[in-house]
Amino acid sequence: MKKNDLWIPSVLVVDDDKLIRAIIVDVLRSTGCRIQEAENGNDALEMALENSFDLILCDVIMPGMDGLEFLERFRNKGKEAEILMITSSPNLEIAIETMRLGASDFIRKPFTQEDLHAGIQKAMERVRLKALTRDYHTTLEEKVFQQEDRIRFLFYETIQSLIYAIEAKDPYTKGHSQRVTTYAMWLVKELDLPFETATEIHIAAQLHDIGKLGVPDNILNKPAKLTGEEFTIIKEHPEEGCKILAPIFPKEHLDIILHHHEKWEGGGYPQGFSRGDIPLGSRIMALADSFDAMTSRRAYRRSWNIKETFAEIHQCTGSQFDPELVDPFIKATEKNIDTLEVPGFEHLEH
Numbered sequence: 001m002k003k004n005d006l007w008i009p010s011v012l013v014v015d016d017d018k019l020i021r022a023i024i025v026d027v028l029r030s031t032g033c034r035i036q037e038a039e040n041g042n043d044a045l046e047m048a049l050e051n052s053f054d055l056i057l058c059d060v061i062m063p064g065m066d067g068l069e070f071l072e073r074f075r076n077k078g079k080e081a082e083i084l085m086i087t088s089s090p091n092l093e094i095a096i097e098t099m100r101l102g103a104s105d106f107i108r109k110p111f112t113q114e115d116l117h118a119g120i121q122k123a124m125e126r127v128r129l130k131a132l133t134r135d136y137h138t139t140l141e142e143k144v145f146q147q148e149d150r151i152r153f154l155f156y157e158t159i160q161s162l163i164y165a166i167e168a169k170d171p172y173t174k175g176h177s178q179r180v181t182t183y184a185m186w187l188v189k190e191l192d193l194p195f196e197t198a199t200e201i202h203i204a205a206q207l208h209d210i211g212k213l214g215v216p217d218n219i220l221n222k223p224a225k226l227t228g229e230e231f232t233i234i235k236e237h238p239e240e241g242c243k244i245l246a247p248i249f250p251k252e253h254l255d256i257i258l259h260h261h262e263k264w265e266g267g268g269y270p271q272g273f274s275r276g277d278i279p280l281g282s283r284i285m286a287l288a289d290s291f292d293a294m295t296s297r298r299a300y301r302r303s304w305n306i307k308e309t310f311a312e313i314h315q316c317t318g319s320q321f322d323p324e325l326v327d328p329f330i331k332a333t334e335k336n337i338d339t340l341e342v343p344g345f346e347h348l349e350h
């Protein structure tokens, strides 16, 4: 039943005989439905196509458009309703034809009050059952949508918690994940990448350094350049990150994170991939990540200004960075750099 039981079935009675219509309407009134009448097939078809009826009671033999033609034309328009045919024909073939055209039952004329009551009662039960099923599916769909929203919300909350965890461990790079995500999204927009790819890169960018959770604090927060041994430990973070995220992320997201320190001509880590073997998301990440590293202050060096940073990026084009991405990245950065109002970006010097 519709919500709060307010639904009232709507019924169309089609018969050229005024008296028969009156008898049918009289019985229908006791079911509490809303009733409309038509005295011929043409009027009935017009009304049935304009309105939405739950049940149509239709005489078979009528002058002009008869019940069979009405039914066929009604069905051909793709309309749905419970159909109860009324026929005075003793011809079983006609009854079968009405069923073939989608009528669910028929009442034979002349009918008794009991026949009419029973036929209408059965038809109304089918109508109510259909409404119940429809309502059940709608409620079920609503619940599924609600659950999907909840799962999506929890998923993003989880990501946020993981970002806080990285930043709490490594306050020196606080805001790094957020800034890298912003820079990567500028480039994604400039390249006009599809929404699905953009989403993968967005999530990967937020969590690209999650593997640093496993790096000892004295290395992560060392206020000086790292030794070779310390750098070897740091270099494990893409693989460590993938291990942390593997239970909740698909491979596409993990691959972007795994390869975000690869270099265009090879020689990066962890696998020394080069060129097209490096996922596009990782190549975008490499630019965004390096841009942030260069423009961020370190204990052992000042931050670089935009001019110096662009010069260094150009210098590394074709060796570290995908040459196809560098110009769009610089274009996107120049376009967006003045729009930054997010705390944590104030370190950028033009």
Ligand SMILES: [Fe+2]
Pocket: 208, 209, 237, 260, 261
């Ligand atoms: Fe990293």
